[in-house]
Amino acid sequence: MSLFPVPAPDQIGEPFWAAVAERRLTVQRCPACREWTWQPKPVCPACGSPDLTWEAVSGRATVCSWTTPRPPVLPAFESLVPFVVLLVELDEGVRMVGQLVGDAGDLLRTDGTDVTFSIGTRVTLRWRDQDGQWLPSWAVDR
Amino acid sequence: MNRQAAIVGIGAFPFSKSSGTSEWRMGSLAALEALRDAGLTPRDVDGVFRSTMEATTESAMARGLGIPDVRAFGAVDYGGGGIVPMVSHAALAVESGMAEVVLTWRARVRKSGPRPWMQRGSGGSSDQQHYERVFGIARPVDSTAILARLWAERYNWKPEDLGRIAITIREHARRNPMAMMQRELTMEQYLGSRMIADPLRLFDCCLESDGAVALVLTTAERARDLRPDPAYVTAYAMATGPDSYNISQWYGEPLGRTQGWYAARELWRRTELRPADIDAIQWYDAFTPEVAISFEEYGFCGEGEVMEMLAAGEHAPYNTAGGCMSEAYLHGINLFSEAVRQVRGTSTDQVDGAEHVLVTSGNTTPNGAMILSGSPR
Numbered sequence: 001m002s003l004f005p006v007p008a009p010d011q012i013g014e015p016f017w018a019a020v021a022e023r024r025l026t027v028q029r030c031p032a033c034r035e036w037t038w039q040p041k042p043v044c045p046a047c048g049s050p051d052l053t054w055e056a057v058s059g060r061a062t063v064c065s066w067t068t069p070r071p072p073v074l075p076a077f078e079s080l081v082p083f084v085v086l087l088v089e090l091d092e093g094v095r096m097v098g099q100l101v102g103d104a105g106d107l108l109r110t111d112g113t114d115v116t117f118s119i120g121t122r123v124t125l126r127w128r129d130q131d132g133q134w135l136p137s138w139a140v141d142r
Numbered sequence: 143m144n145r146q147a148a149i150v151g152i153g154a155f156p157f158s159k160s161s162g163t164s165e166w167r168m169g170s171l172a173a174l175e176a177l178r179d180a181g182l183t184p185r186d187v188d189g190v191f192r193s194t195m196e197a198t199t200e201s202a203m204a205r206g207l208g209i210p211d212v213r214a215f216g217a218v219d220y221g222g223g224g225i226v227p228m229v230s231h232a233a234l235a236v237e238s239g240m241a242e243v244v245l246t247w248r249a250r251v252r253k254s255g256p257r258p259w260m261q262r263g264s265g266g267s268s269d270q271q272h273y274e275r276v277f278g279i280a281r282p283v284d285s286t287a288i289l290a291r292l293w294a295e296r297y298n299w300k301p302e303d304l305g306r307i308a309i310t311i312r313e314h315a316r317r318n319p320m321a322m323m324q325r326e327l328t329m330e331q332y333l334g335s336r337m338i339a340d341p342l343r344l345f346d347c348c349l350e351s352d353g354a355v356a357l358v359l360t361t362a363e364r365a366r367d368l369r370p371d372p373a374y375v376t377a378y379a380m381a382t383g384p385d386s387y388n389i390s391q392w393y394g395e396p397l398g399r400t401q402g403w404y405a406a407r408e409l410w411r412r413t414e415l416r417p418a419d420i421d422a423i424q425w426y427d428a429f430t431p432e433v434a435i436s437f438e439e440y441g442f443c444g445e446g447e448v449m450e451m452l453a454a455g456e457h458a459p460y461n462t463a464g465g466c467m468s469e470a471y472l473h474g475i476n477l478f479s480e481a482v483r484q485v486r487g488t489s490t491d492q493v494d495g496a497e498h499v500l501v502t503s504g505n506t507t508p509n510g511a512m513i514l515s516g517s518p519r
Contacts, residue, residue: 007272007273007276013269016273038393039269039270039387040273065291065292065295066288067279067288067339069281069284069339070336070338070339070340073281077278087392095397099278112340135277
């Protein structure tokens with residue numbers, strides 16, 4: 001069993017992780033008011049529609065902020081630090097966190113001082129296999 | 143409501159790295175001291191409020207102390223954001239007449255016990271964490287670092303700016319014999335301390351502590367009979383704001399605003415006092431950026447001006463007993479004991495003639511703020 005935290009989603013979030021397992025990034029969207037919403041919710045917080053659906057997103061995003069976790073971290077991450085976790089804003093308008101990776105989805109082992117990105121840098125979705133768990137991750141556009 | 147609440151008793155179990163005892167016992171001893179401080183006994187208590195993160199229930203506390211009947215009780219969530227709301231529930235119970243004498247407290251074996259964020263297995267303890275922990279955002283400091291980076295880049299904060307906050311709070315702690323951190327903290331030591339989550343260093347983080355603090359509230363009328371120097375509850379507020387999550391402050395708009403902004407707005411709506419009327423502040427200070435952001439969001443300076451103001455020293459004294467950074471980390475309830483001491487005039491770092499003291503809770507979760515004063519409204 002993986003030492004890494006693994007998602008144990010409730011019924012509301014299960015479709016997200018089912019899509020992730022097929023390497024598809026989806027976000028809830030309201031069929032009535034067309035608003036995107038993240039994290040997963042039971043109904044549309046914008047208009048109250050009870051029928052949110054999961055839609056694929058473009059996989060294009062912009063860096064809003066980031067950090068580099070250092071020890072003491074969860075034991076599973078000890079062999080990976082330092083790495084960068086980005087806060088990105090998807091072109092669809094929602095913000096989520098994800099790891100900074102190379103174009104092949106490989107985790108960049110860096111403290112963030114030797115890579116050329118900043119707030120506003122454009123990034124593109126890549127997929128990283130974290131001990132059997134696919135993770136939507138982000139590579140800097142060239 | 144015509145009735146006004148006042149804090150009339152404070153008590154503590156000494157802060158340490160290892161108490162060698164249980165949260166129930168520490169909380170009980172702190173409660174007895176707070177009741178003695180108020181000139182009351184457990185027989186007088188008829189209201190009890192706790193944090194949901196407190197393992198000791200209201201009923202366990204009551205039966206342990208010999209409280210005969212609890213007519214008003216409840217528990218408030220959100221850890222360090224929930225302490226002012228917890229005390230607010232106590233004040234509400236007093237003001238509404240549901241209870242006459244209310245006990246509330248926080249006891250922790252955080253240093254010698256488990257760290258909450260280390261729990262294994264699932265994605266985490268809350269639904270929110272299933273979408274953060276897998277990526278390595280597991281600790282409160284990780285989410286706070288992402289928020290700090292936003293503010294630092296937007297307003298050109300330098301490492302020394304956050305260091306000044308840590309050092310200021312440490313200097314207050316060094317005058318307080320109860321504070322866990324008594325050694326001098328220099329800027330060189332601050333800047334040389336290791337990164338925990340960039341841009342936050344070790345000394346940007348609060349302590350891990352064992353200990354307890356208890357508070358006793360009653361009506362202003364009864365408080366005056368009990369002691370000459372009650373800390374009157376002048377105003378209080380709670381707020382979540384929209385898109386409310388724990389610590390992670392980036393799901394809503396505008397990006398960078400914390401849930402403390404909403405508590406601030408609600409507080410000032412409930413009082414005619416303004417920031418210039420506040421003589422001392424006890425900011426929730428689990429991490430240094432929370433102090434800087436709070437100064438701005440509570441309106442003590444204009445946008446982007448906080449670091450300039452702090453460098454110039456043109457601000458009300460804050461965290462005058464050492465706060466969460468250097469006295470003890472008990473989710474911030476020790477900020478209340480210090481606010482009461484300032485109003486009484488008995489702080490180890492007393493602000494001359496302190497009349498109005500502001501206390502806040504963690505601004506990156508559902509939270510609250512309260513003003514304690516030396517005179518009734």
